Amino acid sequence: MIKKISFLLLLLIGFFVSAQTAQDTTAIRVGITGSAPFYIQNEKPEGIVPDLWREIAFSLNRQYQYTKFDSVKEGMQATANGDIDVLVGPITINSRRAETVSFSQPFFDTQLAILAPVLDLSFWDHIKPFFSSTFLYAVCLLLIILSIVGTLFYLLEGRKFPDEYGDHPIKGIGIGVWLAIVTMTTVGYGDFAPKTPRGRFVMGAWMVISLIMATSFVAGIATTLTVSSQQEKTIKNLGQLEGKKVATPSYDKVLNQVRNVGGSPVPVTNVNEAYQLLKDEQVDAVLYDEVPLEYVFKNEDKEEFILSKKNIQPQHYGFIFPLKSDLRRAVDLQILQLREDNTISDIITQWINSKE
Structure with missing residues (x-):
């Protein structure tokens, strides 16, 4: 009796081992989609994804056969229907797709770029900043302030010295503006100078104000010109x-x-x-x-x-499996291993450089 039970157990173990071996040798039905350089449709599929899948299948010791799909949508439908075991390609992982299929670990993190x-x-681009509204407003505001200071100086002192500032108000105000400019720029020619206490008070106050104001004006104008000139x-x-x-x-x-x-x-x-x-x-x-x-x-x-x-x-690329796939975990482990040893990066770099 014991011999018969042992014989039956050996038969069962042999059956399960044979079934497992048969399962491991069954070719994986692989759907493939995408465009160059991820998938290049030739007599034999080429590109980043075929090279990557070849590495995975070799490590799993599994055979496979490809089925081409024109779009991810068609491949997803075939995966959900059980027509294929996995869909490979540059497939973006997102929540909407994950409602009907299962994603692998991301094999590549990508982003959009601008060419x-x-x-x-x-x-004209170099001189255009000098005609910008900001620059013109700053210059106009400075001229208005200089005119106000020149007029005030003429009213307080210029009329008392017609020999120096002239009898006409326009000439006197012009000299006052000139004195304000000379004072603001700290040139100090000495051709005109305040002589009365009120005139000296106005020019003294203008010295302090212009020192602060000129710094702000120069910094603002310089920033505007620099930013404008650096605009590409x-x-x-x-x-x-x-x-x-x-x-x-x-x-x-x-x-x-x-x-x-x-x-x-x-x-x-x-x-x-x-x-x-x-x-x-x-x-x-x-x-x-x-x-x-x-x-x-x-x-x-x-x-x-x-x-x-x-x-x-930024987005992540992964492979698609049926929701209850026994294959996904094994592929996930291989993807993680290939990412850790930079095999995937090397494959991508090789294909990009192949166009050089």
Whole structure:
């Protein structure tokens, strides 16, 4: 009896081991979607994601077969229906998608970047600050104050010395303004000087006031000129997209972000289309994921365009599994390992540099 029970136990153990082995050798049904450099559709799939999945499958000792999907939406539906075991690609992790599928650990953290042509400042751009309203208001206000001080000085002292200040009020006020300017700038030519106690009081008070005021005026004007002269025409941040045509992916979140800063979004289907619109001068800038932008941004164009990364709309890429997937945990562990040893970063860098 004992021998029969032992024999049955051995049969059961052998059955479970065989079933487990058969399960491990079953090819994983992998859906793939995305665009270059994450997924390049050739005779054999190439790109960042195929290279990454190859590393994961090798570590799991599992075979796999690809099924291509034109969009994440189609791949998600196939995953939810159980037609595939995992959907791989540059898939943004968000709460809305997580309602129907399960996400892996993020394999890459990304952001939007801005690609725009390099625009040099013209001669007018350099002198335009001198015609700004702030600069003109400051100069006009200073002239008014000088006129008031010159008039007051003429009334208190200039009329008493017509030989020096002239009989005509305009000439006398002009000399008073000149004296106020000389006093404010601490030049001190000595051609005119107050002689009466009231005149000296006015000029003494003006010395103190002008010392404080001149410092403030000079600092304000210098700041205005410096800030204005340093303003670049090259688009490097979201604030500079106002009134500009911007090629963007056709995602509502990105389109609305451009509209919120006063820009006009031009939806495109892929980054190559956006880059071509920029080169054809049909748009003023491109707002797209940084990795595809770096990939299409050719080395020979780096003197004509500039790529700016300003931490715009950070997002995370992950793989999609059915809600009750037994495969997800094993893939999560591999993703964490590949991130820790910088394998994923090396793969991405290699593909971006492959266009150089």
